[in-house]
Amino acid sequence: MSHALGDTATFDRFARFYDWFTPEADAEEFREALSFADREVGRVLDVGGGTGRGAAALGVRERIVADAAAGMTRQARRNGFEAVRADAAALPFVAESADAVLIVDALHHFGDPGEAVREAARVLRPGGVLVIREIDPTALLGRLTEFGEHRLGFDSTFFAPEELGRSVADAGLDAKFRTGGFEYTVVGRA
Numbered sequence: 078m079s080h081a082l083g084d085t086a087t088f089d090r091f092a093r094f095y096d097w098f099t100p101e102a103d104a105e106e107f108r109e110a111l112s113f114a115d116r117e118v119g120r121v122l123d124v125g126g127g128t129g130r131g132a133a134a135l136g137v138r139e140r141i142v143a144d145a146a147a148g149m150t151r152q153a154r155r156n157g158f159e160a161v162r163a164d165a166a167a168l169p170f171v172a173e174s175a176d177a178v179l180i181v182d183a184l185h186h187f188g189d190p191g192e193a194v195r196e197a198a199r200v201l202r203p204g205g206v207l208v209i210r211e212i213d214p215t216a217l218l219g220r221l222t223e224f225g226e227h228r229l230g231f232d233s234t235f236f237a238p239e240e241l242g243r244s245v246a247d248a249g250l251d252a253k254f255r256t257g258g259f260e261y262t263v264v265g266r267a
């Protein structure tokens with residue numbers, strides 16, 4: 078897979094150590110976002126899911142991690158998840174096959190975030206939800222994070238909450254967002 082995919086090489090290399098430095102995901106925030114679904118949530122795809130940190134925070138029957146970095150999918154399997162190596166912009170899942178898609182702290186690393194949002198909308202079942210957790214570049218800490226990631230060599234592209242909300246709505250989903258300072262959540266229901 079090529080660099081046009083987004084930021085994958087560094088994650089591939091440091092996958093084994095990723096969990097050592099990353100705090101647990103906010104389970105309460107996800108519960109609230111999933112409650113926007115208009116169907117029972119039994120099958121979740123964690124796209125750009127890395128080692129499965131987002132999936133781990135969900136008490137859901139079937140959790141599948143999709144990530145473009147082979148090292149991350151290997152680590153996700155070690156963590157007990159089903160994991161597939163895949164580009165978020167070309168998901169290997171049939172249309173209307175998931176109750177929820179999670180993209181946590183990952184969209185800004187994707188090579189084609191717009192297509193990733195459209196792909197997420199494609200694989201959602203009617204009433205299912207796309208949950209995107211992102212860093213807000215309009216907040217001071219968000220700007221510092223953007224600066225820091227670029228200094229580390231990442232190509233990260235951050236979106237303001239309103240802008241990402243519009244992309245999710247343009248993908249045909251009923252979108253809403255909630256800001257919390259440094260991080261925010263966009264939820265889109267199919």
Ligand SMILES: C[S@@+](CC[C@H](N)C(=O)[O-])C[C@H]1O[C@@H](n2cnc3c(N)ncnc32)[C@H](O)[C@@H]1O
Nearest residue numbers: 082083088125126127130145146164165181183
């Ligand atoms: C900061 S990590 C976040 C991982 C996980 N979601 C979490 O919250 O811990 C970003 C992830 O995005 C993945 N990634 C980057 N570009 C991708 C793409 N085009 N398709 C799928 N995953 C991608 C990276 O390999 C990495 O695992």
